[in-house]
Amino acid sequence: GAVVSQHPSWVICKSGTSVKIECRSLDFQATTMFWYRQFPKQSLMLMATSNEGSKATYEQGVEKDKFLINHASLTLSTLTVTSAHPEDSSFYICSARSPFQEQFFGPGTRLTVL
Amino acid sequence: AQKVTQAQTEISVVEKEDVTLDCVYETRDTTYYLFWYKQPPSGELVFLIRRNSFDEQNEISGRYSWNFQKSTSSFNFTITASQVVDSAVYFCALSEARGSSNTGKLIFGQGTTLQVKP
Numbered sequence: 001g002a003v004v005s006q007h008p009s010w011v012i013c014k015s016g017t018s019v020k021i022e023c024r025s026l027d028f029q030a031t032t033m034f035w036y037r038q039f040p041k042q043s044l045m046l047m048a049t050s051n052e053g054s055k056a057t058y059e060q061g062v063e064k065d066k067f068l069i070n071h072a073s074l075t076l077s078t079l080t081v082t083s084a085h086p087e088d089s090s091f092y093i094c095s096a097r098s099p100f101q102e103q104f105f106g107p108g109t110r111l112t113v114l
Numbered sequence: 115a116q117k118v119t120q121a122q123t124e125i126s127v128v129e130k131e132d133v134t135l136d137c138v139y140e141t142r143d144t145t146y147y148l149f150w151y152k153q154p155p156s157g158e159l160v161f162l163i164r165r166n167s168f169d170e171q172n173e174i175s176g177r178y179s180w181n182f183q184k185s186t187s188s189f190n191f192t193i194t195a196s197q198v199v200d201s202a203v204y205f206c207a208l209s210e211a212r213g214s215s216n217t218g219k220l221i222f223g224q225g226t227t228l229q230v231k232p
Contacts, residue, residue, distance in 0.1 A: 044222045046220065093159065102164065107156070
């Protein structure tokens with residue numbers, strides 16, 4: 001299957017700082033990317049959908065000013081957690097797909113906010 | 115609203131036992147897709163299967179098999195002769211469709227943690 005990478009795989013930051021997570025499709029052009037969040041021992045919850053060149057669509061309850069998503073190219077989407085707080089500590093997973101294709105998941109990024 | 119329920123939070127079996135993971139879904143769409151994913155301790159999701167709502171045929175892939183029944187809105191997953199390497203969290207998911215296309219937005223169940231003991 002296609003490969004999706006995420007960087008970094010883990011990050012620790014201080015409260016109040018911003019953290020950027022990258023999601024890349026390595027061998028295909030991803031017109032759509034999804035961002036999910038998973039708290040410990042819980043399920044994955046969709047945060048937002050981003051289409052290349054368009055503004056992201058956020059799910060209900062997700063603050064768009066706190067979780068900035070940019071999908072500037074067909075192979076890269078970024079999620080920036082602004083002014084991170086301990087409650088933002090979570091496992092963030094992206095997925096990518098091209099039209100009419102299966103979606104492929106990245107390996108995830110574990111964020112810890114101190 | 116769409117919803118996926120995996121009532122079994124944790125299952126523990128001894129190696130070589132068969133185990134079935136249950137999944138019940140709710141949707142008003144006539145076209146939809148169902149998935150199973152495996153999440154080992156590393157965290158990366160491993161795709162296992164996708165089924166569209168018009169294909170009720172059961173599927174077998176090696177030790178894995180899936181039973182899709184629209185009448186009961188269930189999509190159960192059975193592992194035959196379980197192995198220690200099968201230990202993981204398993205998620206059932208539902209994707210909405212627009213027309214004949216899969217939108218890709220996945221709604222996950224709560225997950226079932228499977229522990230296979232040697």
